[in-house]
Amino acid sequence: MKSSHKKKTKATIKEEETSLSEPSSCHFFNDLPEISAYRSHLLQWYDQNKRELPWRTVAMTEPDVNIRTYAVWVSEIMLQQTQVATVIDYYDKWMKRWPTVENLAAATLEEVNQMWAGLGYYSRGRRLHEGAKKVVSDLNGQMPRCTEGLLKLLPGVGRYTAGAIGSIALGQVTGAVDGNVIRVLCRVRAIGADSTGPVVTEALWKIANTIVDTERPGDFNQAMMELGARVCTPKSPLCSQCPIQTHCHAFRKVSIKQEQDSKRLQSKLASKLNTSVPEIENCCKFSKFIL
């Protein structure tokens, strides 16, 4: 199926942005039972399909909150511009060599750069090192215990990274909006406006903070990211395997359009043959679309 994306006029974009600043807009989740069903569908899928990753194991099993927060921080920084498959090996080696924030603070920048070699974007390793030294010298070796603290005190930690560490390591009830989550939310709530603009960015954070599961915020955020990476992919999303299909406005829109096209075709054929034709809806497959 071809992309249904049409060039928007400035007026249409403005209209969409205005609608996104209204709390009752159809682009939000306003219905508590729907939010609850969304959480449960997504988490159920995550529990059955999640990849076993070393930082997930640490987040689940490490009882020391300081080590847990440090470990998730390292993983999030490594994952910022690098694929999961590449990060795994680097992460394992890093954590073996510097299992605590104190160990990292005691390393030299040269050692850090050597360990980082091949991962690219060396400033990430440098900032981790700077952050570790800051935690040891200014915070008595204690990693910040909340999202705001992570954001304010650690170099290289932005809004997304703070939300991810806060929810995964500290159980803070906050959303975490990265590129994958933006795509999922834009499709689920049929948001076609430019997702890099400030109005849409704020709206997406608001949605993420509304729907995040209060009992399992870290798993919920990881499930959203995993869904974006493996199911709701940029091209050819696997909607037939999607656990939140029933909540997805984009899916609904495309399905309705397909049904209409199918009926139109059916009546054309019927008038051509002047006879009835069999149902053809079943032949149509929702294979791909891009908002």
Ligand code: SF4
């Ligand atoms: S139904 Fe399709 S478009 Fe909607 S969230 Fe799932 S994979 Fe993405």
